[in-house]
Amino acid sequence: MPGQFEPLPGGGAAVALDAVEISIIRSLAVQLLELIGPGPAEDAQGDPLAELFADGPSEPPADPVLRRLFPDAYGDPGRAPASPREAEERRAYSAEFRRYTENDLRAGKRDNALAVIRSLDELASAGEGGAVLQLSAEESRKWLGALNDLRLAIGARLEIADEEDTDFLFRLPDEDPRKPMVMAYLWLGGLQETLVGTLMP
Template sequence: MPGHFEPLPGGGAAVALDDVEISIIRSLAVQLLELIGPGPAEDAPDDPLAELFAEGPSEPPADPVLRRLFPDAYTDPEATPGPREAEEQRAHSSEFRRYTENDLRAGKRENALAVVRSLDELTVGSEGGAVLELSPAASRQWLGALNDLRLAIGSRLDIADEDDTDLLYRLPDDDPRKPMVMAYLWLGGLQETLVSTFML
């Protein structure tokens, strides 16, 4: 079980983590929460209906990581549309973003919070580690958060496709990106083994 998720009888998954791994995942999840920002409830008036019908932003985020987490819905990064088609795509993406981004942010926020809370509930043993056991619902939240963390790190590393990942494997140890690359690859392994628990 060390380093990878295994299925639990009756559903869910478990993984053994040492105290350093717990600290790294927790820190990354907290950073993701800070990046996503507080929910609309933090600034909303006392009227709960106002929050329910609040519109989100219509423009893509300026931060490249947030653009990766909340991409435009109607644009194809590999296509080169004409001016009229590009304008239509921007208008459709803007409208879609206005009505969906708040919910998407809330979902990503809940997933990251679930990761932090489950790690905070762990009792680290005398050997400096613990076994994290997740229910099926918590496993899905962890899967979403791991995906978001990898997207965020991948964006900071300018990873666009598999060829970029291959280049990262060959980085020298003194490259300042190396720790981030190692975290990216390690989270990928966790994500892959967690996905496999859903298939059994």
């Protein structure tokens, strides 16, 4: 799937997508939305301040994908704590930071995924088959955030710990059940890289 973003005059980006590509990206964005979940005040009886002042969770998510999307803010994951006291301090600082920031982070990720879905729905409603998606500069930034989150999510499922540790992806045999996820991961990476290029001055 060779789609590449190209810069538009005056800002923004465009990419040609066929019907299959549109369907794949939309499906992944919907799954991401479902994984992130609703906001904390979805059942707040229309109180606009409820979500603004709702405390977030203080514990890291159990799901490895959500842990990748919402990592702890304190401590070096590659370095073990020097003492039990340091480990406890890390947990306390991370819990406090998560409590006050995770709701906003989730809202931002939901907003980005929804922007992808809406723009693809508009594109699909414009006609049958493939089409050229045109994004404003703001929409491009939302797409970039969503593409990054999708790659983080797929990377977590593939147990990719480091971007430099992806050589094995190219060596997987076609019959490996992870192959479709690998193809999506690599394709989204290409889209992300070309979209970044359109945002560079």
